[in-house]
Amino acid sequence: MPSATVNSRRPIELLSRLASDEPEVKVRALREVKNQIIGNRTKKLSFLKLGAVPAVAGILADSADDVMDSNCDNNNVNNILVQSATVLGSFACGFDAGVQAVLDAGAFLNLLRLLSNSNEKVVDAGARALRMIYQSKLAPKYDFLQRKNMEFLISLLNSENENVSGLGASIITHSCKTSLEQKALFDAGILRKLDSLLEGGSLSQRDASLESIAAIFKNNPEVISKFAGPEIGRPLSSVIDLVKDRYPRTRLLACMCLIVIRNTSPHFLQDLGIKTTLIHILLELLDDPGQVGYEAPFAFSSLIAQREDIQKLALEANAIDKLHHHLQKGPLHPRHYEGILLALADMCSKLESCRSKFLSLQVLNLVTDALTDNSADVRTAACICLKSVTRSIKNLSAGHFMNEIIVIPLVQLFLDPSTSVQVAALGAICNVVVDFTTRKSIFIQCGGIKQLVELAKSMESAVRSNALWALKNFVFLADNRLKEDVFSELTASMLSSLICDPEPCVQEQALALVRNLxxxxxNSIEFVFAEDGLILGAIGRQLQSSSKAEIGIQGMYALCNVASGNEFHKEAVMHQLFPQTGDKNQSYMIKFLLSNDSQLRTATVWTIVNLTCPSSPGASGRLEKLRNAGIVSQLKNMVNDSCVDVKLRVRTVLGQSMGFGDN
Incomplete structure (x- = not known):
């Protein structure tokens, strides 16, 4: 008959046993705490609430002090040190609340003290616990620029204990963020040591070294050049060899390291074979059932992002088919789900051939399903994916995206509690509403316009900006009735307020919205004259005060469109350009014509073209005013402008002026 099992003691009882004066009782209690919390976030949280971490940290501190007492039983003390360090490491493992509790309890420095202990097991336990802490963003940042700290780091990397050397690598991965730190590590010979661990270290040491090398390389082409050059030898070959390692995590980390090199210094790793190998390995790693599989799509995204050549190779490697297959398999871990959606987004970000493949496989249906997922990260990724796919002009023109299956869930996400989801949903709808058919009523019927107007009042500038961007795209080439619907929701006072928003990105989109309105x-021009010309006045003030070319471009195009109207409209524009006499107003127009931004010069000259149209009765008077302000003279200096658009429109203005006797 099997013996009866003993139930695990309750947390409160275990905590009381931790306070025992008997070393054996204390060690057993520590072991049981460790066994209960390993891999169990619920248990960890339960023990945290009862104050277990400060209690264990206190035991660690007392025992570390006891080591200095020659009369103590070193065997008992060492057992307590090992178990208390292990418990603290378990609390910190993959659990930020646990990391914070360990740091708050003051255990970090005592764990560091264990590294100098004469007992190898104590050293190993301390190093393991510290490595758990350094997996978290909450870990203390290490200052490599202090000489004593660099010497300590080198001593860690030189240790025969793989957890100690791994700790050194983990510290680098966590703390190396600036080019100055990267250079300091390189100059100290750290890369040589990491490279030696790649070639002769254990699995754990290799993996930790790959992560550290990537951190030292990131966005630092100078360090990469030295690493890949003759000064060090053949370390790059070591990384390349590891992409074919037998262990999935090592393959992933080696790929990520090479991607950092490729993205930072594109002239390295130009070999087509390496690019193809990276694509195939990362696609294979998607099948890994654990963390490697979850992270593989993110690495794949970083490889192909903004790189059409690699996206073409990935398409040829059936990347979209394989990503689609994973979506079809059913419930996915949220991290895996998010990564696959983002990988699809990057695949479809540039090439119409990729979007066509995506749509032909009907991946769109699976992505729209993800819009209602429980995870905010997944919902955000689904929106980003839709944004990439809906860049397809061909399918936008055919009205394939303006339908209830896509529009309704996106509009519902406008009210999502997560700001990142809201911003991503707005980004997707910005493309969807650029619909060249007459089906925009779907968006209105599901409350889209009202929601966008409300979001334009958000406290978050990114939300305001994206809401205005969507409204701008919605009224693009829309009929006057739709524009009136939008304007009636916005009102002139609200739009003029947004034009003068504290954030430049909001100002730009508000002006762009007016431009399209x-x-x-x-008849649409009359919108800017509502409420005694509030909007037109706001445009003039922004152009007068803003130093950003983007704002000037949108503001001038808005005035350009107003100036295309009747005589009253043209004179109103002149009033904004020249509200009073004086050098200040002359420099305002001249400044735009002298801008380095060709789009701003184009918008300004085009406005002048509309103001001086010969068929307009007041053109002669306006031309005279422009001449007196020195603008015509400046235009004569621009007849050979480097921008073709500017050159053509300058010549149009000068041709029109000749009709009024100007030579």
Missing amino acids: VDGYI
């Missing part, structure tokens, strides 16, 4: 129908 007044484009096309002459």
Whole structure:
């Protein structure tokens, strides 16, 4: 008959046993705490609430002090040190609340003290616990620029204990963020040591070294050049060899290291074979059932992002098919789900051939399903994926995206509690509403316009900006009735307020919205004259005060469209350009014509073209005012402008002025 099992003691009882004066009782209690919390976040949280971490940290501190007492039983003390360090490491493992509790309890420095203990097991336990802490973003940042700290780091990397040397590598990965720190580590010979661990170290040491090398390389082409050059030897070959290692995590980390090199210094790793190998390995790693599989799509994204050549290779390697297959397999871990959606987003970000493949496989249906996932990160990734796919002009023109299956869930996400989801949903809808058919009513019927107007009042500038961007795209080439619907929701006072928003990105989108509102129908121009010309006045003030070219471009195009109207409209624009006489106003127009930004020069000259149209009765008077302000003279200096658009429109203005007797 099997013996009865003994139930685990309750947390409160265990905590009381931790306070025992008997070393054996204390060690057993520590072991049981460790066994209960390993891999169990719920248990960890339960013990945290009862104050277990400060209690264990106190035991560690007392025992570390006891080591100095020659009369103590070193065997008992060492057992307590090992178990208390192990418990603290278990609390910190993959659990930020546990890391914070360990740091708050003051255990960090005592764990560091264990590294100088004469007992190898104590050293190993301390190093393991510290490595758990350094997996978290909450870990203390290490200052490599202090000589004593660099010497300590080198001593860690030189240790025969793989957890100690691994700790050194983990510290680098966590703390190396600036080019100055990267250079200091390189100059201290750290890369040589890490390279030796790549070639002769254990599995754990190799993996930790790969992460550290990537941290030292990131965005630092100078260090990469030295590493890959003759000064060090053949370390780059070591990394390349490891992409074919038998262990999945090592392959992933080696790929990530090479991707950092490729993204930082594109002239390295130009070999087509290496690019293809990276693609195939990362796609294979998607099948890994654990953390490696979850992280593989993120590495794949970093490889292909903004790189059409690699996206083409990935398409040829059936990347979209394989990513689609994973989505079809059913419930996915949120991290895996998010990564696959982002990988699809990057695949479809540039090439129409990739978008066509995506749509032909009907991946779109699976992505829209992800819009209602429980994870905010997954919902955000789904929106980003939709944004990439809906860049397809061909399918936008055909109205394939303006349907209830896509529009309704996106509009519902406008009210998502997560700001990142809201911003991503707005980004996706910005493309969807650029619909060249007459089906925009779907968006209105599901409350899209009202929601966008409300979001334009958000406290978050990114939300305000994206909401205005969506409204701008919605009214692009829209008929006057739709524009009136939008304007009636916005109101002139609200739009003029947004034009003067504290954030430049919001100002730019508000001006761009006005530009599209007044484009096309002459009746649309009247929008800027509502409420005694609030909007037109706001445009003038922004152009007068802003130093950003982007704001000037949108503001001038808005005035350009107004100036395409009747005589009253043209004179109103002149009033904004020249509200009073004086050098200040002259420099305002001249400044735009002298801008290094060709788009701003184009918008400014185009406005002048509309103001001086010969068929307009007041053109002669306006031209005279422009001439007196020195603008015509400046235009004559621009007849050979480097920008073709500017050159053509300058010549148009000068041709029109000749009709009024100007030579």
